[in-house]
Ligand SMILES: *[C@@H]1O[C@H](CO)[C@@H](O)[C@H](O)[C@H]1NC(C)=O
């Protein structure tokens with residue numbers, strides 16, 4: 633009986649300490665999600681960014697073409713690179729913009745798959761917790777949005793990174809905009825924990841392909857150009873961990889840059905609605921494989937040995953294609 637009580641006591645203490653470990657946010661790891669790949673480990677998805685304008689600025693036309701391409705590719709899921717709701721995110725979980733800019737726009741049967749979503753700077757100007765709330769998933773089961781998370785699918789690991797809190801200007805010179813920093817402060821602790829989590833998750837990853845997704849550019853010839861905070865803080869981690877590509881929005885264009893030094897692909901898909909900024913900056917022609925100023929989206933098909941990228945305009949025309957291959961026996 634005494635030994636039984638001691639065992640019970642041990643169990644209680646053990647359970648309590650496990651609970652404390654999980655309940656303490658400073659040691660919480662990034663959420664990990666899993667999405668099975670199709671037979672043969674092939675995977676296909678679309679990437680769209682900077683879209684939520686209640687169908688305006690050709691958002692609806694882009695959505696229609698996404699539906700057509702999505703059917704051809706037998707999509708597994710869709711990735712949103714953020715700026716999901718203009719101008720100022722969602723006002724709350726009951727904001728009708730959720731229907732007007734998402735549910736009632738991306739209606740094609742092929743797009744009724746999971747959407748893996750990050751937040752953009754415009755989303756941070758509204759109620760961030762609303763976009764993260766499971767209530768939205770209740771309204772439309774496609775909606776999967778976290779600040780930062782990891783998705784494993786077949787031979788690919790995706791690392792979704794919350795990039796808005798990295799940008800100094802939103803803190804030091806916010807203009808007329810108000811940002812919702814609940815859950816972010818103190819900022820330096822948030823950022824260093826996030827960088828540590830991304831680095832260790834990348835190090836643990838045994839996936840053949842490692843793709844990182846964020847809202848802000850790291851390298852771009854567009855209006856916003858490079859995001860220096862990410863070049864300084866996130867890029868070294870991507871380089872150290874052999875990341876294949878960084879996928880983003882923020883610049884309202886379609887763009888492919890292959891960094892000549894690291895070989896990392898910088899893929900911008902931010903053409904979900906308002907575009908045509910007409911101010912592309914000069915860039916090394918060897919690196920800049922595509923710059924398209926207008927609306928559109930990107931498709932990605934991945935097998936163990938090959939990635940096929942295709943960029944489409946607002947009418948579904950193919951603007952540009954690119955393939956990346958990897959030796960089956962090469963280290964991941
Ligand atoms: C929408 O796309 C059409 C081409 O299909 C183009 O003529 C028009 O200018 C675009 N509108 C906007 C607001 O970009």
Ligand SMILES: *[C@@H]1O[C@H](CO)[C@@H](O)[C@H](O)[C@H]1NC(C)=O
Nearest residue numbers: 801804805806807808809810
């Ligand atoms: C802030 O709003 C005022 C009044 O609407 C406007 O005149 C000003 O240009 C705005 N400033 C910025 C930085 O957007």
